[in-house]
Amino acid sequence: MEKPANWSELSWEQKREVRFQAWRDAEGVKFINNEAEESYKTRVERFIKAIKLEKPDRVPVMLPVHSYPANYGGSNFHGMMYDYEKMRECWIKFMDDFGDMDTFSGPGLIPSGIISEAMCSKTTLLPGIGLPENSPTNQFVEGEYMSPDEYDLLEMDESDFNIRTMLPRTTGLFESFRKLPPLRMLQGTAWITALADPDIRKTFQTLMDLSDEYKRWTSANQEIRNLVLSRGYPPLMGAGLMAGAPFDFLADMLRGTRGISQDMFRRPQRIHDFMERRLKMNQAAIKDFPITISPIAMMPLHKGDDMFMSDKQFDEFYWPTLKATFLAMIEEGIVPMPFAEGRYTLRLKQINNTPPSGVVWYFDQTDMELAKKTLKGICCLAGNVPTSMIMTGTPDEVKAECRKLIETCAPGGGYILAAGASVEKGDINNLRAMMESAKEYGTYK
Structure with missing residues (x-):
């Protein structure tokens, strides 16, 4: 779907409504029957109302399935990396056996084993x-x-640093890239000179050889994704833009926990300078992001939790560029859905200044009662049935926890029932208990 000609003149709410409509319409999806299409529209509307802090027919549910269908279908994560036909069978079996789900997606987060080995x-x-x-x-x-x-x-040159330093340092296939001259010098025949090196040539040849496997992997995933959609299960996470906090990119990918901890005291300006550059990159990518079948931008957050940094450090290093990323998304009609890994209980008082209904906060171990009190009327909340309970508990225990969360977070709207994290194994009846709880306790009168 193309953006309308007057896109730049629309308010952020109007832009979001355009993206919501694309989610509802599911252009190009071939549903297996009218019932599947109607179920799809009902499920999407359920999420849209929750996001907008309105009351849907009942609380929507995000089941924490991830690679669960692989184990349920008699395989595992490793098997799915190589056997795409078995992967398809596992996903179909899970859908056949489970039935009603508010959202479900394909195995896109399971990589190709052949490519990963290389x-x-x-x-x-x-x-x-x-x-x-x-x-x-x-x-x-x-x-x-x-x-x-x-x-x-x-x-000085982030692209050059990433290609000639970081790639060889972190990925074996690209070790030969250490030999490349600075990218700013590679013009015309200089590329041919670089490719004359046998190690560099081998790297590029391997990449070309892997392209067929990549096509096979993407084709298998696309087929499963289409099957999921055809049965009326709307996509949520992973269907739109994936993003993160500028601080996390520096901490996770470059400096590490020890390094970034030292930098906050010894090199604070270096952190700020990097985050401002990263923010500009984020903003440019967001500005150009097309209208997709899902408007949700999943954002795993790593270093901002209560245990890693103080309130002062969060305000100085983490929140400003993260909030600016949120605002850039909101302005383009995209719905940021930060996954606050760990505990954000102390952060609640610091993250309550975004546009009402603009953000969906997905919490892992945060105090949900306090989250509801602090963010009511500001953000939709999602979470946070303990993963350990879903994997090792009983259906009755899961239902009791779900009921507690629904009674705490659902009043007034703006709540999505979810787990604290994904599960790969466990009793399927515990997942059914989550759906049953939403239907029994999460219906709005």
């Missing part, structure tokens, strides 16, 4: 690639990949 990433471990094959999910390997004396290089 990449030799030092920052990501996967089942069978750095982890035991039966590991339930991937693991990020944080490190101080950029030293403090490299801030100058990063600031």
Whole structure:
């Protein structure tokens, strides 16, 4: 769907309504029957009303399934990385057996095993690639990949630094890129000269060889995504823009926890300078972001929780550029959905100054009663049934927790029932208990 000609003249609410309508319309989706299409529209409207702090027919539910269908279908994360036909079977089996869900998505977060092997990433471990094959999910390997004396290089030419320094340092496939001359010098025949190096040539040849596997992987995922949509399950997370906090990019990908902790005291201006540049990049990408089937921008947040930094540090380093990213999204009609990993109970008083209904806060371990009191009328809330309870508890325990959350957060609208994080294994009846709870306790009169 194209943006209307008068896009720049619309208010942010009007732009958001255009994106909401694209979500409702699901242009190009071939539903299996009229019932699936009607269910899709009902489910989408349920989320839209919750986001707008209105009362839908009942509380919508985000089931924490992630790679759960793989294990439920007799495989696992590792198996899905290689066997795309089995992946398709697992997703179909889960949909057949589970039935009614407010949202569901394909296995797009499960990467190709063949490509992952070739990449030799030092920052990501996967089942069978750095982890035991039966590991339930991937693991990020944080490190101080950029030293403090490299801030100058990063600031001078970030693209050059990323390609000639960071890629070789963090990804085995790109070790040959250390030999590349500065990118600002690569013009015309200089590229041919660079490709004459056998190691660089091998890297590019490997990338070209992997393109067929990438097409196979994307085709398999697209097929499953279309199957999910055709049955009336709307996409939520992962269907639109993915973004993050500028501070987290520096902390997660470059400096690491120890490095960024030191920098907050020893090099605060370096952090601010980087975040301002990253913010401008975010704003440019947001400005150009098209209208997609889902207007939700999922934003995992890592270093802003109560345990990592003080209130003062959050106000100085974390919140200003994160809030500015939110506002840029809101202005373009996009709905930022920050996933506040860890605990944000102390942060609630600091994140309550965004436009009403502009943000959906998805909480992991935050005090939801206090969140409702602090953010009522400002933000839609999502969360936070303990993942451990869903994986190891009983359906009755899950329903009791869901009822407590619904009675605390649902009054007045603006609540989405969700877990604190995703699950890969566990009793499917615990997931059913979440849906049943929304229907039994989350209906608006």
